[in-house]
Amino acid sequence: MSLLKHILEVIDLLDDPSIDGYKVREWLLSKGLTDSDIVVERIEEEGGQTDFIRILVRGVSGKSAGGSKPTLGVVGRLGGISARPKLKGLVSDADGAIVALSVAYKLVEMRARGEPLDGDVVIATHICPRAPIKPYKPVPMMDSPVDIFKLLKREADPDMDAILSVDATKANLVVNHTGFAITPTIKEGWILKVSPDLLEIYTRVTGEPPVVVPITMQDITPYTTPVYHINSMVQPWLYTTAPVVGVAITARAAVPGSATGATNVWALDQAARFIVEVAKEYTSGNIRFYDEEEWKKLVEIHGSMREAMRKGTPQ
Numbered sequence: 001m002s003l004l005k006h007i008l009e010v011i012d013l014l015d016d017p018s019i020d021g022y023k024v025r026e027w028l029l030s031k032g033l034t035d036s037d038i039v040v041e042r043i044e045e046e047g048g049q050t051d052f053i054r055i056l057v058r059g060v061s062g063k064s065a066g067g068s069k070p071t072l073g074v075v076g077r078l079g080g081i082s083a084r085p086k087l088k089g090l091v092s093d094a095d096g097a098i099v100a101l102s103v104a105y106k107l108v109e110m111r112a113r114g115e116p117l118d119g120d121v122v123i124a125t126h127i128c129p130r131a132p133i134k135p136y137k138p139v140p141m142m143d144s145p146v147d148i149f150k151l152l153k154r155e156a157d158p159d160m161d162a163i164l165s166v167d168a169t170k171a172n173l174v175v176n177h178t179g180f181a182i183t184p185t186i187k188e189g190w191i192l193k194v195s196p197d198l199l200e201i202y203t204r205v206t207g208e209p210p211v212v213v214p215i216t217m218q219d220i221t222p223y224t225t226p227v228y229h230i231n232s233m234v235q236p237w238l239y240t241t242a243p244v245v246g247v248a249i250t251a252r253a254a255v256p257g258s259a260t261g262a263t264n265v266w267a268l269d270q271a272a273r274f275i276v277e278v279a280k281e282y283t284s285g286n287i288r289f290y291d292e293e294e295w296k297k298l299v300e301i302h303g304s305m306r307e308a309m310r311k312g313t314p315q
Contacts, residue, residue: 179211
């Protein structure tokens with residue numbers, strides 16, 4: 001299975017300078033989604049605007065059908081897909097939106113071909129072709145023209161039972177790998193062990209040993225905490241009790257989030273195939289993001305970390 005076709009179509013769609021969330025919606029409708037399964041919301045602030053998109057791909061026995069199979073959330077995290085008019089073309093930071101929309105396209109195609117998933121998948125991202133550039137070390141990143149917490153609240157959809165949050169993660173010196181990496185599971189302020197089930201799927205998809213992001217406690221604090229964060233990949237945990245795992249699009253050298261010409265379709269294909277495989281297994285109830293017994297022991301012995309680690313998070 002390859003998602004290169006899907007990724008190339010999405011890249012071509014998003015590379016249009018006039019793109020917005022409503023045009024993405026029309027494109028998704030042309031691929032087989034129904035009108036009621038796509039919601040677009042324009043968010044405007046003094047610094048600009050972006051279009052938030054929520055997509056529901058219905059499963060045979062998912063919540064939307066009155067069933068009990070779990071719902072996977074897929075979040076395409078980013079500041080913006082472009083920095084127009086300062087820069088022409090897609091930026092590296094567009095990776096999250098590209099992968100999320102490609103996964104939605106593939107899952108809709110599977111359903112149309114008679115192979116729907118057991119449970120629902122909810123995909124959330126936003127389309128911003130005119131985002132600002134943010135100074136950052138070691139290289140510049142993209143910023144969002146609207147309050148990040150307004151986006152995070154929408155991304156952490158209450159229907160999601162577990163979340164994969166995909167984001168370009170090249171503007172750092174700690175993940176020196178071309179392809180993608182995953183984070184440990186983040187749940188309610190705890191950084192848990194890396195899911196063995198997700199590691200197995202990573203190896204299956206890539207044919208390589210898993211690469212894990214060395215996520216730290218300060219990376220999971222809200223952006224109101226004035227310390228270094230690798231990026232906002234796992235920030236959706238702030239607004240959910242569901243387990244969150246970051247899917248990082250990575251490179252061997254530090255690449256600015258604002259860099260154009262940096263879209264690596266092979267890395268995006270690997271990440272998208274990983275997410276589709278997780279969606280198949282998770283919505284069938286075959287894999288876990290965390291060990292529930294170990295989680296209960298941690299909370300029983302050491303207490304909740306949720307409120308301590310959420311300090312400064314807007315309600």
